Amino acid sequence: MLVDRLSRWLFLTAADSRLLKAAATRYGMRGPGSPAGRFIGGRDIPEAIESARALEQRGMTHTFNYLGEHVRTTDAAAEATMAYERVIDEVRAAGMECNLSIKLTQLGLELDPGLCEANLEQILDRAGASGCFVRVDMEHSALLEETLRITVAAHARHPDVGTVLQSMLRRTPDDLARLNEAGVPVRLVKGAYREEPDIAFPEKRDVDRAFIRLAETMLEDGAEPAFGTHDPRMIRAVNTAAAARGISAERYEFQMLYGVRRDLQAALGARGYGIRIYLPFGADWFPYFMRRLAERPANVLFVVRSLLHEQLGAHRP
Incomplete structure (x- = not known):
């Protein structure tokens, strides 16, 4: 629908705005009751660990993401690298499973790929010593080839390294074959970045069809397949494909x-499916939050209701 496309364009444009990001960072999340706080697991590592414990109590696992991307200085990349090392240390000290999701632009990919690789290697050395799995998040398609190159090379040295592929991109079947051959674990998502029509499918139905085809390939040939989706139709398709191939729920x-x-997380968990929650935290929350609003109209409605509730509550005697 036209309205949905315009809404998606608006929020993705906002996600890329440095001005809005700077203003939002100064404004902050205003505590756990804020609209953004619904989707962000905390402002720092202790708050993120607290959120992760709550997930574990509900029978779910988690992957920590220290929010940040597109750093502009080598110092910022070094700071992010050290932050992830602290995450590993503090999560392990808390006696919890350690699973990380990292964006390479946060480690300096756009500044110097060699610097980025060195920073990632520093994190992976610490992660390997702690039994921590690290997944390299996928970003805009312009960064895809370099991200895949770095990830495949890192996986050859550190087996507990995976990445993400987006079903919206036309090239993804070839990328999946490459990663399956290398034994790299993949999380399949639909995708949340603005792309040109010659690079990505513009129609949702084509993105969905691609997701199902790719999911079937992952179930047949992939290492530790993971499916990042909140779409009940995609979830049913994955489960149907797995059942048809005699693949148990424990294998994905x-x-x-x-x-x-x-609600869907709880329902699937109750049925015995493994549920891992992407747990973002930190001050650099604005781009992530905008992409979540772009993905689902229900997220926008939640924010509107929260703001109305806040305003009405503020004016009550």
Whole structure:
């Protein structure tokens, strides 16, 4: 629908705005009751660990993401690298499973790929010593080839390294074959970045069809397949494909975003499916939050209701 496309364009444009990001960072999340707080697991590592414990109590696993991307200085890349090392240390000290999701632009990919690789290697050395799995998040398609190159090379040295592929991109079947051959674990998502029609499918139905075809390939040939979706139709398709191939629920998992479709998370967990929650935290929350609003109209409605509730509450005697 035209309205949905315009809404998606608006929020993705906002996600890329440095001015809006700077203003939002100064404004902050205003505590756990804020609209953004619904989708962000905390402002720092202790708050993120607290959120992760709550997920574990509900029978779910998690992957920590220290929010940030597109750093502009080598110092910022080094700071992000050290932050992830602290995450590994503090999560392990808390006696919890350690699973990370990292964006390479946060480690300096756009500044110097060699610097980025060195920073990633530093994190992976610490992660390997702690038994921590690291997944390299996928970003805009312009960064895809370099991200895949770095990830495949890192996986050859550190087996507990995976990445993400987007069904919206036309090239993804070839990329999946490459990663399956290398034994790299993949999380399949639909995608949340603005792309040109010659690079990505513009129609949702084509993105969905691609997701199902790719999911079938992952179930047949992939290493530790994971499916990042909140779409009940995609979930049913994955489960149907798995059942048809005699693949048990223990051999794959669904990965969902913190604060999104918590009802669905609970329902799938109750049925015995593995549920891992993408748990973002930190001050650099604005681009992530905008992409979540772009993905689902229900997220926008939640924010509007929260703001109305806040305003009405503020004016009550």
